[in-house]
Amino acid sequence: MSENAIELAGIEKSFRRTNLAPGGHTTFKSQLVDWARGRKPPPARRLHVLRGVDLTVPRGATLGVVGQNGSGKSTLLKIMAGIYRPTAGRVRIDGRLAALIELGAGFHPEFSGRENIYLNGIILGRSRREIDALIDPIIDFSELREFIDEPVRTYSSGMYMRLAFAVATTIDPDILVVDEILAVGDEHFQRKSATRIEDFKRRGKTLIIVTHAAATVERWCDLAVWLDQGLVAARGAPAQVLAAYRSAIAERERSGSVAAGPLPPPGAARA
Amino acid sequence: MSNLRELFQYRALLWALTTRELRGRYRGSLLGFLWTFANPLLLMSVYAIVFGVFMAQQLPHYTYFMFVGLLPWLWFSSAVVGGTTSLSTKRDLLTRVKFPPQVLPAVVILSELCNYLLALPLMIGLALLSGVVLRPVALLFPMVLALQALFTVALVLATSSLNVFYRDLQHLLTNLLTLWFFLAPIIYPASAIPARFREAAILADPMAVVVTSYQAIFYYGTLPDFRALALAAGMSIVLLFMALSIFESRRDEFAELV
Numbered sequence: 001m002s003e004n005a006i007e008l009a010g011i012e013k014s015f016r017r018t019n020l021a022p023g024g025h026t027t028f029k030s031q032l033v034d035w036a037r038g039r040k041p042p043p044a045r046r047l048h049v050l051r052g053v054d055l056t057v058p059r060g061a062t063l064g065v066v067g068q069n070g071s072g073k074s075t076l077l078k079i080m081a082g083i084y085r086p087t088a089g090r091v092r093i094d095g096r097l098a099a100l101i102e103l104g105a106g107f108h109p110e111f112s113g114r115e116n117i118y119l120n121g122i123i124l125g126r127s128r129r130e131i132d133a134l135i136d137p138i139i140d141f142s143e144l145r146e147f148i149d150e151p152v153r154t155y156s157s158g159m160y161m162r163l164a165f166a167v168a169t170t171i172d173p174d175i176l177v178v179d180e181i182l183a184v185g186d187e188h189f190q191r192k193s194a195t196r197i198e199d200f201k202r203r204g205k206t207l208i209i210v211t212h213a214a215a216t217v218e219r220w221c222d223l224a225v226w227l228d229q230g231l232v233a234a235r236g237a238p239a240q241v242l243a244a245y246r247s248a249i250a251e252r253e254r255s256g257s258v259a260a261g262p263l264p265p266p267g268a269a270r271a
Numbered sequence: 272m273s274n275l276r277e278l279f280q281y282r283a284l285l286w287a288l289t290t291r292e293l294r295g296r297y298r299g300s301l302l303g304f305l306w307t308f309a310n311p312l313l314l315m316s317v318y319a320i321v322f323g324v325f326m327a328q329q330l331p332h333y334t335y336f337m338f339v340g341l342l343p344w345l346w347f348s349s350a351v352v353g354g355t356t357s358l359s360t361k362r363d364l365l366t367r368v369k370f371p372p373q374v375l376p377a378v379v380i381l382s383e384l385c386n387y388l389l390a391l392p393l394m395i396g397l398a399l400l401s402g403v404v405l406r407p408v409a410l411l412f413p414m415v416l417a418l419q420a421l422f423t424v425a426l427v428l429a430t431s432s433l434n435v436f437y438r439d440l441q442h443l444l445t446n447l448l449t450l451w452f453f454l455a456p457i458i459y460p461a462s463a464i465p466a467r468f469r470e471a472a473i474l475a476d477p478m479a480v481v482v483t484s485y486q487a488i489f490y491y492g493t494l495p496d497f498r499a500l501a502l503a504a505g506m507s508i509v510l511l512f513m514a515l516s517i518f519e520s521r522r523d524e525f526a527e528l529v
Contacts, residue, residue, distance in 0.1 A: 083367070
């Protein structure tokens with residue numbers, strides 16, 4: 001294994017925008033009708049979310065990613081997790097990676113909690129037998145034994161999250177990517193999760209946390225990155241990055257431009 | 272091709288999802304198993320009454336004849352219907368973990384295949400009841416089955432990825448399948464098609480080739496038309512390559528659009 005758990009170089013990501021207004025094609029019918037009328041489809045509009053992100057996460061580090069809504073944090077996480085493929089750039093992940101994104105872990109809503117544990121374990125590369133050995137610790141940690149054979153669509157968001165957290169951390173990945181998950185659950189569960197994360201860090205695992213809560217970054221992270229409009233605006237020690245982030249927000253609030261409008265195309269002069 | 276290779280790498284996942292699907296369906300009981308046949312059996316009784324009694328066909332053992340073609344058709348049509356929506360309804364899986372998308376349509380095709388195979392004893396039972404003797408040509412079954420699988424995989428790979436982009440495809444397909452069902456010689460023998468178009472109507476439609484081949488080996492006890500099988504296999508392979516390129520070019524966007 002190399003010394004870096006994650007290496008991202010020149011990551012760009014743009015999304016095709018789905019427009020439901022006339023001229024957008026979301027149905028076969030509309031596509032056919034326009035084609036039959038000889039109407040040219042409007043050029044696909046794209047939303048540029050990441051515009052060249054370089055990021056290296058050393059093995060064993062805990063990285064906090066901060067940024068305003070729409071800055072590309074979640075997209076970056078999904079690229080690390082292999083859910084999105086970048087439009088341009090290179091991703092290198094060294095080790096088994098588990099992700100807790102959008103308060104979920106890739107559950108099948110119709111499957112029971114137990115079946116989802118197996119499903120997730122297999123997706124994360126564990127064999128059935130390995131999961132057999134881990135299933136009781138997972139169920140115990142999630143405190144869902146009573147409901148474990150019920151379909152997860154009947155779970156509350158808290159139950160869902162607890163199960164997702166229990167699976168992702170018990171399955172023992174080398175890299176854990178979490179999106180705002182440490183704040184969910186009651187105090188008791190939060191304490192338990194915190195212990196689990198501490199333990200995870202102590203064993204030299206790599207952790208990536210995306211959050212809006214500065215306190216989370218201060219408490220957990222050795223490194224921080226501030227993502228702004230798809231670019232890394234600052235990186236380094238959490239205290240410095242947070243300070244830069246806060247002052248920029250304060251500055252924007254004063255000038256009344258907190259809500260960054262539509263992003264200018266890449267290459268355009270930035271305000 | 273990398274999509275198919277990856278499917279093999281993820282066979283543990285494929286297996287887990289397929290067995291889960293079947294377990295869920297059968298609920299571990301004989302009754303549950305029979306229940307899954309309630310729908311096809313009902314459908315078959317409708318056809319058996321309409322075409323066996325009301326509009327009586329000249330064909331001996333008509334009900335058995337119909338069974339031979341209808342069972343594989345049900346595999347095909349349920350795989351197409353279920354497979355087409357298999358990606359577009361799995362948002363939770365595709366957007367939160369790195370999930371190999373081709374596993375999802377494959378699971379549908381496989382579990383429907385198991386249904387078909389499990390229904391075969393019913394068909395053989397009916398053959399015995401009707402006094403039809405199965406000939407050794409029936410051993411060609413795996414070959415016809417393989418061709419059907421190839422064609423189904425190719426078609427479903429294409430429709431499942433397109434349905435992520437055009438959500439109305441699934442409704443269109445359901446209707447097309449009904450049309451297709453009546454165009455293929457399933458509830459009537461191929462000889463009922465006017466001689467002028469008979470050959471063209473069968474050769475142009477891989478499913479018609481598949482169904483008439485099943486009828487040849489199970490009902491007529493004759494060799495299937497190998498020329499037609501080869502042609503259908505060729506068409507399926509071409510379709511498979513097209514489907515794989517559609518799937519490959521779109522797969523990056525599944526997680527973004529489901």
